[in-house]
Amino acid sequence: MQQSVRVLVTGANGQLASELREMAAAHSQMIFDFAGRDRLPVTDEAAIQQYFQAFRPDYCINAAAYTAVDKAEEPGEAEIAAATNATAVGALARACAVYSTKLIHISTDYVFDGTASTPYKPGDVTNPLSVYGATKLKGEQLARQYTDAVVIRTAWVYSSFGKNFVKTMLRLMQERPAISVVNDQFGAPTYARDLANAILDIIAAARWVPGTYHYTNEGAISWYDFATAIKEAIHSSCVITPIPSEAYPTPAKRPAYSVLDTTSIKEIYKVSTPYWLGSLTECIKILTQ
Template sequence: MKKILVTGATGQLGSELKVLSENYAQYEWIFADRTQVSLDNLDVLKKQLEVLSPNIILNCGAYTAVDKAETEQELANMINDLAVGIIAQYAKDYSVKLIHISTDYVFDGTSSVALTEEAVTKPINVYGATKRAGELTCLKLNPDAIIIRTSWVYSRFGNNFVKTMQRLLQERDTISVVNDQIGSPTYAADLAQVMMNIVTAQEWIAGMYNYSNEGEISWYEFVLAIQEIGGYTCEVNGIPSSAYPMPAKRPAFSLLDKSKIKEVYGIDVPEYKVSLKKCLKFKV
């Protein structure tokens, strides 16, 4: 029986993979937290991988605190780049299939058209820079790996934008949300299913892929959708990013072009409101 190792198992994507794993009993699943696969301790990481001895690695673990990364650059780089290098090299050495998750934050946000896998990368914050470094390291050490860039991830698990907005929409009479950052959200359950579609596909076609749900919206429009589906009465106002300064800059436009993953793996990409409704049924 082949073993699938999921890193970052307690995160949003790892948690959705755990739910999904019930449909894939032909595999032995290892859901590794930080103690079992220590992405912040490079001295033990390779040994941990050797002990677990997986056939497939789904690398969902990452340093994702975008604003904190500005002051924790070393830690962010260790987890998002150096640890990825160790995993990629291990996968290469032992012929292990590797899917590594990356981000739309590798882009600078100046595009006006959906970004393909070949679009020029130019991160504008530390988090994006460390994730881009991890992509390059992964591809250099293990050209057989698959990297999936995704954006605006949410789920019924953990802390995320959707759950925060649901709470605020219920607690407050009025909220303000940035309306000049454009992209598309990703329901983690959908991305988990895509990963398993790739794992179980007849052919493994290495390289970079984009995945998010369909739709081109702002964060403000996303909140309006949450409000509409949830039936909340709170007033929602759109504001420019300049009115809500954060330690780390965000790309103004990071909509991902999903043509490649649709064509190569026959992936059906749901519209964002369809997936949002599914998630909200769980009483996030």
């Protein structure tokens, strides 16, 4: 990349945005603005317009989202989730169209119902099981409706920043002699640092192929396998019992199988999808050093 580009990152304090911030220094041709809820509340279309007029980003990475999957099922929460995950994406996409900004919008494996038995391709039929999944699907549709966006679905995101399964497991394995983890939901974890790298590679490639893509780490495991790998990485003596989803009821229904086929993002943007275990080991090293 020759010329410098201006990159807006929304949801600046989340897992993905925090990893992007860590990477930013290594990309001297990119001028970043990390805007959190305080400076850029994405549910405020007037604030978006003002912001775009002032900063005029070349790229907008929309890392802002309502991600409380179970809370979204509570009375009154669906509207907040929809405002953030759907309506706000439409507003961002419209601003992107006006200012010729390239939108990279992040979505989720929860747009699928999990009835497949082979990895989901980007064009496969969607059928979200939860409020969160439905609002994210609507957000994708609005992103594509108003601008030539790159929509990246990812899954099971963790990082040394924010709240996630890896950090919860590390805490529980310290606190308890035994835990139970579901072993009948299959997916691929995603280290937010790998996803951040992939997104920055897409920008650096300066080759824009709009569309819907899938990005996760390589592999397919259950939450029980994931927990077991965390236990092994820290040499914990905590006993982990595999249980079926019925034994751990949650307000939001989750897909039983949501492995995503990452072929197209690798072919078109030449990004790397490291094997899940290596990335997990890297993150745990940061968390435990």
